[in-house]
Amino acid sequence: MSDSDVDLPESIELAWGLRERPGKGPKRSLTLEQVLAAGIRVAEADGLAAVSMSRVAGELGVATMSLYRYVPAKHDLLELMADAAYGPPPEVRRPDEGWRPALARWAAGNIAAIHRHPWIRHVPVGGPPMGPNGVRWLEHGLAALRGTGLRADERVSTVMLVSGYARNWASLTADITEAAARAGQSAEELGVRYWQRLERLTRGGSYPEIRQLLTESVVENAEEFDAEWRFGLDRLLDGVEVLVAGRAAG
Amino acid sequence: MSDSDVDLPESIELAWGLRERPGKGPKRSLTLEQVLAAGIRVAEADGLAAVSMSRVAGELGVATMSLYRYVPAKHDLLELMADAAYGPPPEVRRPDEGWRPALARWAAGNIAAIHRHPWIRHVPVGGPPMGPNGVRWLEHGLAALRGTGLRADERVSTVMLVSGYARNWASLTADITEAAARAGQSAEELGVRYWQRLERLTRGGSYPEIRQLLTESVVENAEEFDAEWRFGLDRLLDGVEVLVAGRAAG
DNA sequence: TAGCTTCTGCGTATGGTCTACGCATTAAAG
DNA sequence: CTTTAATGCGTAGACCATACGCAGAAGCTA
Structure with a gap:
């Protein structure tokens, strides 16, 4: 019990559901799971770059700043999304x-x-x-x-x-x-392209191993x-x- | 010579110095190397997050948009910085x-x-x-x-x-x-903290291997x-x- | 030498980003 | 019923990357 109060990062406590909710104020309209699911939905559809606080909030039909009641910062949202998606x-x-x-x-x-x-x-x-x-x-x-x-x-x-x-x-x-x-293109074509490009770049230089590689088939x-x-x-x-x-x- | 014109990404041609410089317009006031060096200086001092186009431009005493004459986009600047720093x-x-x-x-x-x-x-x-x-x-x-x-x-x-x-x-x-x-703190202290935190989180759950780990010393x-x-x-x-x-x- | 072409640096403007702060509202505790 | 705390969120500040277009510089051609 001496280490019963090892302090954890806020986002980790959130993810494990260790935040006491004394239930004083109004009821929350969302859960952390819903927020993460919305973020994941956006990432799945348009990539991680599309995951902005406003976009995720829009997905949930709430205002941007409301998300900060569920997650300390965007970085934590991303980490939690990744953990959930695994x-x-x-x-x-x-x-x-x-x-x-x-x-x-x-x-x-x-x-x-x-x-x-x-x-x-x-x-x-x-x-x-x-x-x-x-x-x-x-x-x-x-x-x-x-x-x-x-x-x-x-x-x-x-x-x-x-x-x-x-x-x-x-x-x-x-x-x-x-x-x-x-x-x-196909992934195969693109792999071939890489070696073509390397061939072009190493022409004239001193890259014996790479040149050797290109004679054997690396396709x-x-x-x-x-x-x-x-x-x-x-x-x-x-x-x-x-x-x-x-x-x-x- | 059939593959002499393998097309390369613009930033790669830039890095290898393969861009023809017909020398028609005014002389350039910078080199790509100077731009990369400035970016690296910023990253070294304040981390990669501090590397913004305006910050790097400021470091060089030029306007923000001038950098785009040397690099197609920020993403390429970062890649080129990394390659140079290696x-x-x-x-x-x-x-x-x-x-x-x-x-x-x-x-x-x-x-x-x-x-x-x-x-x-x-x-x-x-x-x-x-x-x-x-x-x-x-x-x-x-x-x-x-x-x-x-x-x-x-x-x-x-x-x-x-x-x-x-x-x-x-x-x-x-x-x-x-x-x-x-x-x-020291890195050592922080390593210890990780296992303390893990101890706290796995208490009560079903994590036999992790609990076993904690009895042996992982310090x-x-x-x-x-x-x-x-x-x-x-x-x-x-x-x-x-x-x-x-x-x-x- | 005159004109044309091309390239440079960069000012302006657009449409985004995260998040600090404060306020009205809600609901439980004393 | 009052006190207290938590919620949703509107506003605003401080950045950010970059599209566009323009004035001026330098070389090429005639």
């Missing part, structure tokens, strides 16, 4: 499931969440996860590593490593997909897109496995 | 150097660059690297993997994997460092900060090594 993590690791498939499933869930709400990647992250869903995701990620013999800090680092990779990869592919949509079609994701994930999990195996032996 | 990559792999230490050095250089200019992490990335420095970094990253038997797409994926990890880790630590500076001091970085990197490189060794054998 949704619940994939099912926890089953008793009969190995750590590796479990972690792979968790990573895939991460990708899926970002691809389901591509605007999430533009929400600036501010520190480690503390939102309700963020904490649940952390919990399930750690659950995948139970019984591996990894130390506490190693388990945390591993989960961060995997989620970081998932986020990066999802961001990159979403960037390409959106750029392709904007240009009216990617849609199926190899997924293969690329799995390549990185396999590298990552192989690296973890080396450690796990070493711990089990030593 | 600077040249670490020395290429030496002939006697193994791929693993070379890639580790390259990764460390990545970290150093972001820590030298912490605002870089807030510049929204838009696709694969095409700026002059971005391409040079790519070149040196690939050079570390020469002779490993990895295919072209595998080399590229590996480099992306490592740079992504470096960026993520540098971002996280920079977030913590800045938050600590704002709160007048990090400044030295373990660096150990955490190395842990992730070792996992990553171990994973690559498994593949490289397999290729050498098979």
